[in-house]
Amino acid sequence: MSEFVQLLVNGLVTGSIIAVSAVGLTFMFGILGVVNFAYGDYLTFGAYAAFVANVTLGWPIAFAALFGMAATAALGLGIEFVLWAPMRRRRAGTVSLFIISIGLALVLRDVILLIWGADGRRYNVDVFQVYDFGILRLSASQLATIAIATPAIISVGLMLSRSRLGKAMRALADDRSLAAVSGIDVDRIAKATWIVASALAGLSGLLIGLVQASFDPTTGSTLLLPIFAAVILGGVGSAYGALVGGLALGVAMELSTWDAIFGGLDPVYKPVVAFAALIVVLLIRPQGVFGKARVL
Amino acid sequence: MSQFLNAAFWTFVGIEAGIYTIFALGLQIQFGVTGLLNFGHAAFMAIAAYTMAILVVKVEMPLWQASLLAIGAAMLFGLLIGLPTLRLRADYLAITTIAFAEIVRYIALNESALTGGPQGTIALAGGNQIAFYNSSWQSFQGAIQDPVARLFPGELGHDPNFTMLLIIWAVALVLLAVAHHAVRSPWGRVLRSIREDEDAAAALGKNAFSYKLQALVVGAGLGAIAGLFYAFQFSFFSPPDFAPLTTFFAFVIVIIGGVGRIWAVPIGSVIFGIIFAGTRFFTFPPFSWLASADRAYVRLIVIGLILIGLMAFRPQGLLGKKEELTI
Numbered sequence: 001m002s003e004f005v006q007l008l009v010n011g012l013v014t015g016s017i018i019a020v021s022a023v024g025l026t027f028m029f030g031i032l033g034v035v036n037f038a039y040g041d042y043l044t045f046g047a048y049a050a051f052v053a054n055v056t057l058g059w060p061i062a063f064a065a066l067f068g069m070a071a072t073a074a075l076g077l078g079i080e081f082v083l084w085a086p087m088r089r090r091r092a093g094t095v096s097l098f099i100i101s102i103g104l105a106l107v108l109r110d111v112i113l114l115i116w117g118a119d120g121r122r123y124n125v126d127v128f129q130v131y132d133f134g135i136l137r138l139s140a141s142q143l144a145t146i147a148i149a150t151p152a153i154i155s156v157g158l159m160l161s162r163s164r165l166g167k168a169m170r171a172l173a174d175d176r177s178l179a180a181v182s183g184i185d186v187d188r189i190a191k192a193t194w195i196v197a198s199a200l201a202g203l204s205g206l207l208i209g210l211v212q213a214s215f216d217p218t219t220g221s222t223l224l225l226p227i228f229a230a231v232i233l234g235g236v237g238s239a240y241g242a243l244v245g246g247l248a249l250g251v252a253m254e255l256s257t258w259d260a261i262f263g264g265l266d267p268v269y270k271p272v273v274a275f276a277a278l279i280v281v282l283l284i285r286p287q288g289v290f291g292k293a294r295v296l
Numbered sequence: 297m298s299q300f301l302n303a304a305f306w307t308f309v310g311i312e313a314g315i316y317t318i319f320a321l322g323l324q325i326q327f328g329v330t331g332l333l334n335f336g337h338a339a340f341m342a343i344a345a346y347t348m349a350i351l352v353v354k355v356e357m358p359l360w361q362a363s364l365l366a367i368g369a370a371m372l373f374g375l376l377i378g379l380p381t382l383r384l385r386a387d388y389l390a391i392t393t394i395a396f397a398e399i400v401r402y403i404a405l406n407e408s409a410l411t412g413g414p415q416g417t418i419a420l421a422g423g424n425q426i427a428f429y430n431s432s433w434q435s436f437q438g439a440i441q442d443p444v445a446r447l448f449p450g451e452l453g454h455d456p457n458f459t460m461l462l463i464i465w466a467v468a469l470v471l472l473a474v475a476h477h478a479v480r481s482p483w484g485r486v487l488r489s490i491r492e493d494e495d496a497a498a499a500l501g502k503n504a505f506s507y508k509l510q511a512l513v514v515g516a517g518l519g520a521i522a523g524l525f526y527a528f529q530f531s532f533f534s535p536p537d538f539a540p541l542t543t544f545f546a547f548v549i550v551i552i553g554g555v556g557r558i559w560a561v562p563i564g565s566v567i568f569g570i571i572f573a574g575t576r577f578f579t580f581p582p583f584s585w586l587a588s589a590d591r592a593y594v595r596l597i598v599i600g601l602i603l604i605g606l607m608a609f610r611p612q613g614l615l616g617k618k619e620e621l622t623i
Contacts, residue, residue: 035387035390035391083604083608086608087608090608092607092608094386094387095333095386095387096607096611098333098386098387098390099547099551099603099607100603100604100607100608102544102547102600102603103599103600103601103602103603103604103607104600104604105600106541106544106596106597106599106600106603107596107597107600107601107604109596110593110594110596110597110600111593111597113590113593114586114590114593114594114597225391225394225395225398228391229395232388232391266406268402268405268406269402269406271398271402272398272399272402275395275396275398275399275402276395276399278391278392278395279381279392279395279396282381282384282388282391282392283380283381283384283392286384286388
């Protein structure tokens, strides 16, 4: 039982990171129609930006998180200006944008490698500090992740449901042409979307670096397919779906190693659980578990 | 700079370009001609190379028999992933195929008893034994070496890599010629019509799904042949060789050359090979300020920028026709 609770909580911690990043990816996918294969590298960039604040400048981790979010948001907005907005004006198709995002992923990852090298890095936190809650043991990083991810998830939820911007974003995700004819400024919402989605990527990059105790230039891209899996599980374009999809996937990945389920999978296969979930959902219910049925 | 004029070095670049030609030809048929966004192409290479190596080392099967079975295994895998996934829209197909390919790579990485794990095929025999699957190929290559040395006197003709270069490009040219005719045949016209408008092709009574499946399986076979040559050339391989980056390179080649054009593939491969090897000659500032390992990163940045630039300014590639481009 104790093992089950421990795996469940570990899964919720990993899942909340996937959830936060999946919300960003689903915005790009649903609102902008960009299948952004460089998104994993946005995460990595956020992890390194926060590293600069935390280790090089010696800031506390909470401020480093804000710095990482701001830096990644600036990066995302910059790329929107030089790359995505011009491509939108040329009416580039989904496949063109997809292939461009792969070129962008190569550029980002190798610029990061060029600046910071291939070695793993750590934040200035005590990774060996563990708190004992009876049947449950949580590391300081896991607690920090819960403390940071929860308000982030709540504020995104509030932004989407209450603010004008959130409503406009949801309208765009629902039906882009309909939103445009009803007077929503698509270009302005696109820029806001890149800022929000990139900031969420930056935050997730820091969190994954914390929870894994160390990170390197491939950390973000390794997480890319599980994030896509969460997006598709929740239904493309649905932020709430992406949240639930991310949490469900995190729990499923951890519980797959539980001895009680057919002896448990070797933990190295945790990502494969996400890949398999991705394939199965796309084949059986491509609109996602929570998505509305529509033609895909 | 001396390396710039070194025949042995350019022979090696030519071998890589030849392997990539066969590999990217498979993708050209799937993506360029038929419009299937297959992002798991490296998996076909991996399955063929591993099947061949495992059969030779563990089952002690003759190399030729193992190679034929390996190509069959990769095509069967193509058939199995195609059956459920080819109904999906382009971007979803891409995500599904990359997920399948990553599962293959994870299995190769972690099932050490079967594949040698992270150490690669050198650990196939288990224990401390060094496994080697390549002796039949090397004796075959040795047999061709003599006539080649007579035809090309001097240092070049005695370089085993030069013999390999001739073998690979001979195979590549035959495959290109066959593909050229196949794409111009009625079969190829149906594939192109599916890329342009699947519903229209179906309305004319063509079983679009079956044709897409055929394109995927044929492409898988070509990827498999490239995987075998890769294994023969390097005598050793490991799971990272089949990472998604390998598939991305094939896309870069297809897009440099021209989407949908068969003879664009060797041109794209040679240009790609020169770009890839050419960063070695970045010995002038600002690149000379970088350590040589860092120049490898610059090479990938350059390739990424070329991919972005081509998609933005010349999406039809060097040889492609703009009218034929529906992406």
